[in-house]
Amino acid sequence: MMPVLGGPVPILRMFDEALAREFYLDFLGFSESFAHRFGPNFPLYLGIRRDGCDLHLSGHFGDATPGSHVRIACAGLGDWALALTARDYRHARPGACAATPWGTREMTITDPSGNNLTFYEAAGQAGTKA
Numbered sequence: 001m002m003p004v005l006g007g008p009v010p011i012l013r014m015f016d017e018a019l020a021r022e023f024y025l026d027f028l029g030f031s032e033s034f035a036h037r038f039g040p041n042f043p044l045y046l047g048i049r050r051d052g053c054d055l056h057l058s059g060h061f062g063d064a065t066p067g068s069h070v071r072i073a074c075a076g077l078g079d080w081a082l083a084l085t086a087r088d089y090r091h092a093r094p095g096a097c098a099a100t101p102w103g104t105r106e107m108t109i110t111d112p113s114g115n116n117l118t119f120y121e122a123a124g125q126a127g128t129k130a
Contacts, residue, residue, distance in 0.1 A: 007052075007054075009054045009055065009056055010055055010056070010068070010070045011055075011056045011057075011058055011063055011064045012055060012056070012057050012058070012064055012068055012070070012111070012113070012115045013057075013058060013059075013063065013064040013065065013066045013068070013113055013115065014044075014046075014057045014058065014059055014111075014112075014113045015059070015066075015112075015113050016112060016113070017044050017046075017059060019091070019112040020046070020057050020111070020112060020113065021046075022091075023089075023091060023092065023111050023112050024048050024055070024057065024111070025048065027084070027087065027089045027091075027092065028050065028084075028109075029050055030048040030049060030050040030053075030055070031048065031049055031050065032046065032047070032048055033047035033048060033049045033054065034046070034047040035047075043058070043059030043060045043061075044057075044058075044059045045057075045058050045059070045060060045063075046058075051074075053072055053074075055070070066113055066114050066115070067114045067115065067116075068115045068116070069115070069116040069117075069118065070115070070116070070117055070118070071118045071120060072117060072118070072119050072120070073119075073120060073121065074119045074120070074121055075121055076121075077097055077105055077106075077107060077119055077120070077121045078097055078105070080107075080119070081094055081095070081096060081097050081107045084109075091112055092109050092110065092111075094107050094108075094109045095107070099123055100120075100123075103122065103123050104120045104121060104122060104123055105120065105121055105122075105123050106118050106119065106120040107119050107120075
């Protein structure tokens with residue numbers, strides 16, 4: 001019997017827990033799913049979620065490569081890009097969505113640890129054109 005696969009859960013490296021929480025939870029609107037440490041002086045392994053998107057953030061050396069790039073499908077990207085830009089967040093300025101030759105609109109944001117998150121939607125989806 002063949003297994004039924006779910007969506008992948010990327011693990012992204014983080015260096016500053018407070019800054020990662022500020023970026024992902026406060027700025028992007030994710031919520032914490034879980035937080036784990038092997039002991040009081042160990043790095044944090046943090047699960048976050050927004051809608052159907054799960055990400056894991058790790059402070060553990062070797063868990064992930066800094067500077068990774070993840071693509072995340074979404075709907076309503078134009079309106080969200082405008083809302084994020086209006087927040088005037090000091091560590092990220094997402095800017096406008098860009099149309100691509102492959103039929104999507106995309107917005108890339110770099111997190112405080114140097115990981116790139118590209119949010120994308122089909123170019124014809126309804127919503128404000130940011």
